[in-house]
Amino acid sequence: MNAPASTNRIVDFPVKPEARPYLDAFEGGVARDVETEPGSIARHRRRGLARFAETGFPSRRSESWRYLDLRPLARDPLLPAQAPSARVLRAMDEHLTGLLLPGKGPRLVIVDGYFAAEFSSLDMPAGIWFGTISAALAERPELIDELDTEIPGDGEHPFAALNTAFFADGYVLKIAPGVALDDPIEIIHLGSGATGSFHTRSLITSGEGSRASVLEVYAGEGRYWRNDVVAIRLADGAELARTAIVEESNEAVHTGQIDATLGEAARFAGFALVLGGRTVRHEASVAMAGENARCRLDGAFVVSGRDEANIVTTVDHRVPGGQTRELIKGVAAGRGHGAFQGRLIVREDAQKTDAHQLSRNLLIGARAAIDTKPQLEIYADDVKCSHGASIGDLDEAALFYLEARGIPAGEARHMLIDGFLREVVETVDDFATRTHLLRRLAGRLSNLEE
């Protein structure tokens, strides 16, 4: 299938029309650069591109993508962006205000998909390697071998394949066995206002018995498409909390995917707060590969205007004794459309699995819409699994209670919406992260119904 490197033709089969501009972009520029990359990266890129060329954009006919309208993106391609100029980077300073945690913890800033050293501080205690993919390629190529491992389900995820073809940079966080880090590590993904797509590929590996937490922030300006893939590997007994806050611009497309594998008795807490973006899909896939692993996947989305947001989760229990807890809340106002799709798979060998999934949603106004689709697939017989879903309006009795205390109707509605979402945000363990999320949430809700 691969064309010889000497030609600029990548594939020799019919290409989906929406994929054509991306192929041309690859042949026109990226292909030359990647030949200088070490190891097997170039081969992976070509394979990813070929796969994308074959599948094209996901269709709404595919169950997993049915709630998202990607036609505008297919009509009007957003090709991989160039690295931002020094002038553009200097202007980023003010954009970072409000997005950062207080203090000077370890921080990596990525602008338009490229590392921005001037805003980053990568000093880490012994036992932790934290840096960009490009630095890892130069200094620690063995880390990249782990990144090479194929993202499962690439075939179902054309955008992960596209990401493989085009990722400009990303980060690698490797935590040695037994190392515990109290302060959260921040990764800030910014869009400078450049029109294009930003592809980042990252890798977190947590060694045996290690403990750490990561906050990833996605924000930007203007029209762009962020396509982000993070692979997470937790060794036995490792603990990791990964929190994402998506505050993209109101013209932006965001497709983010994390793919986590948990070893024996490992603990993973994934949290996603989706507050902004025209079209957002945040997906988490977790493989419970070691016995007695524990997984929490919580989060919330807020959509208004004509925003669309999907939170999609899959937890695959493959071995006995796993525990999963999921709480996803949604608020849709205006003509916003939100969706939650959650699959819980319990395979034949995964006896004594204890999994619970809950989706709760609030509709504000008559034109907003929410779809929720919790899904249990159970093939083992000795398990404790449940799921639930609700979609409702604001509680009239609660509204009256607040109004009867003199709180104006608008403020009362705001308090109830905030309270509804706060309940799930407050499950985030790290204090600084939680405080930050609550502040960003309050800012988002202050103009929800305008």
Added chain:
Amino acid sequence: MMLEITNLHARLADGREILRGIDLAVAAGEVHAIMGPNGSGKSTLAAVLAGRAGYEVTEGGVRYQGHDLLAMPADERAREGVFLAFQYPVEIPGVNNTYFLRAAVNAQRRHRGEPELDAGQFLRIVRAKLKLLDIGDDLLQRAVNVGFSGGEKKRNEIFQMAILEPKLAILDETDSGLDIDALRTVARGVNGLRAPDRAIVIITHYQRLLDHVEPDHVHVLQDGRIVQSGDKGLAAELEERGYGTFDEAAGEPA
């Protein structure tokens, strides 16, 4: 006059008429008790006065400090000093009790053109009132009424009343579901709020709260009308005889 109810008729959305001609005048400084059996219209009266949706006033009116009370939305009534202690306080997950109370106090202060209180100033006021009602600090940090016992919910209502210092307080079955200790605490809270510029209307089925909060006037509500009024002696009489003796009077045309 603090509150003047004239020939008040109200019905539910389904058309059932619940209030059928209530007349009542409450002056500042007075405590009135409105007693009556289940279904007599007590809670409907409280709901109509507080401005709850779902009731239609078909006749008559209510004046509060000379203004047309029914013309004001519920939140404005509250900011003007009307307080309803709920029979069933509502649980509001995710909304912190202190945050909620400060929002209420500041809404009232804005309404009066007074500066808002910051968290520190508010906390000082709160601490002083906590003792009065035997309420623990932890209650303040919890979500509004969530996981509160029945007694805690009722005490929280009176606590809110103490913080908001209303002109007209309406207590809807505040005594129901309280053990004797909680009843005494609540009564202490209510008595502490008796003041020459404040009126209190206690709506109750039983006399027990009235043993601790002595009313100036007692009214018997039956089938949507006040069928008898008297002093505190009437409450004791009712406790002894029950409400059955008033059936006849209620049957007469208004």
